[in-house]
Amino acid sequence: xxxxxxxxxxxxxxxxxxxxxxxxxxxxxxxxxxxxxxxxxxxxxxxxxxxxxxxxxxxxxxxxxx
Numbered sequence: 001x002x003x004x005x006x007x008x009x010x011x012x013x014x015x016x017x018x019x020x021x022x023x024x025x026x027x028x029x030x031x032x033x034x035x036x037x038x039x040x041x042x043x044x045x046x047x048x049x050x051x052x053x054x055x056x057x058x059x060x061x062x063x064x065x066x
Contacts, residue, residue: 001035002026008039008059017041017049023062027051 002008006026013019018041028038035056041049 007062
């Protein structure tokens, strides 16, 4: 299961600003009434673009190769 502060990548367009492949950080996990995540998306300068609630099907944990 994903947790607070995990970086995730979305697999679908969520809005006109948050498109497929965008990365964000989980800021809250909801377990009721169903599993969902509050995710903050920021731009290259660190400004918040949007904070959206997403379902597990809409995101995956971002992976980085060192």
